[in-house]
Amino acid sequence: GEAQRRHPRVAVYDRTMETDQANRLRRLGELEVAMRSGELDLFYQPRLDLRSGRVSGLEALLRWRHPVDGLLGPADFLAGAEATSIIGALTSYVLDRALGDCARWRAAGLDVDVAVNLSVRNLVDSTLPDQVSEALSRYDVPPSAVVLEVTETSAMTDPTRAVITMNALRALGVTLSIDDFGTGYSSLAYLSRLPVQQLKLDRSLVASIVDDEVDRAIVASTVDLARRMRLHLVAEGVEDAATLEMLRHWGCDAVQGFFVSRPVPVGEVTAVVRALDAAPV
Ligand code: C2E
Ligand code: MG
Ligand code: MG
Numbered sequence: 263g264e265a266q267r268r269h270p271r272v273a274v275y276d277r278t279m280e281t282d283q284a285n286r287l288r289r290l291g292e293l294e295v296a297m298r299s300g301e302l303d304l305f306y307q308p309r310l311d312l313r314s315g316r317v318s319g320l321e322a323l324l325r326w327r328h329p330v331d332g333l334l335g336p337a338d339f340l341a342g343a344e345a346t347s348i349i350g351a352l353t354s355y356v357l358d359r360a361l362g363d364c365a366r367w368r369a370a371g372l373d374v375d376v377a378v379n380l381s382v383r384n385l386v387d388s389t390l391p392d393q394v395s396e397a398l399s400r401y402d403v404p405p406s407a408v409v410l411e412v413t414e415t416s417a418m419t420d421p422t423r424a425v426i427t428m429n430a431l432r433a434l435g436v437t438l439s440i441d442d443f444g445t446g447y448s449s450l451a452y453l454s455r456l457p458v459q460q461l462k463l464d465r466s467l468v469a470s471i472v473d474d475e476v477d478r479a480i481v482a483s484t485v486d487l488a489r490r491m492r493l494h495l496v497a498e499g500v501e502d503a504a505t506l507e508m509l510r511h512w513g514c515d516a517v518q519g520f521f522v523s524r525p526v527p528v529g530e531v532t533a534v535v536r537a538l539d540a541a542p543v
């Protein structure tokens with residue numbers, strides 16, 4: 263467990279490690295059942311457009327209402343799913359739910375898009391573009407109302423195949439976004455060849471711009487870079503007014519974070535969006 267990670271040289275037999283492993287396996291088995299039995303839920307976090315002062319979209323974030331362990335976040339089960347083919351089914355499930363929810367918001371008069379996170383395995387799955395295309399038709403959602411988020415690291419794992427998948431997705435008209443931007447090791451030259459329209463600045467950089475001069479310089483330059491590359495820039499993890507004002511001052515396009523809103527259950531989305539639109543942060 264935790265102690266093992268902090269002291270990797272201490273190679274003693276650790277009972278908690280065995281338990282962790284057993285838990286992971288058990289959860290993986292349960293996850294397939296959970297998908298069918300309705301224990302998986304999407305929470306949504308609003309993205310605030312800084313120019314209009316309105317909510318431009320919502321990011322779907324997976325939650326598992328586990329019957330014994332309570333409400334679990336992706337950190338509790340996603341790594342296991344990503345290591346197996348379950349991630350394919352999981353992504354289809356999330357896409358279906360998220361596009362269905364987005365169709366309902368739009369029918370209710372909200373001019374919002376929905377953002378779905380993809381995993382590295384999804385990027386080498388040649389059936390993904392068809393799945394997205396089918397979900398778009400099923401719910402009659404315009405492709406311009408769908409954002410697919412891909413981390414820098416996953417795009418780098420098998421770049422050739424990732425670019426093929428991303429081009430096919432792009433051809434559908436959906437927006438592609440680089441998530442957790444600034445945490446990977448990819449070069450800007452490489453990133454500039456990806457067919458993406460949006461960058462999401464990682465919260466580890468965003469969180470420290472008020473206190474840390476170096477992070478402030480990195481983020482300010484990234485705002486400039488995004489503008490020059492004509493990419494839409496979203497800062498994630500905005501937790502206070504000072505951070506938001508700094509980003510607004512530099513010309514960052516949009517923000518997400520607890521300061522604007524925490525991720526909320528789907529039933530609360532309409533009310534939260536209407537409240538934010540009525541009283542811009
Ligand atoms: P992400 O896509 O970078 O999502 C942002 C994470 O930061 C979310 O954590 C969100 O709850 C959290 N967050 C948002 N604002 C703040 C803030 O102001 N402060 C702090 N401290 N945290 C904030 P969450 O929901 O635990 O998700 C973690 C990661 O799991 C996501 O990171 C994403 O990579 C992955 N994930 C979530 N849902 C899905 C999914 O449906 N499919 C896949 N493949 N991955 C998912
Ligand atoms: Mg994301
Ligand atoms: Mg992110």
Ligand code: MG
Binds near residue numbers: 442465
């Ligand atoms: Mg992140």
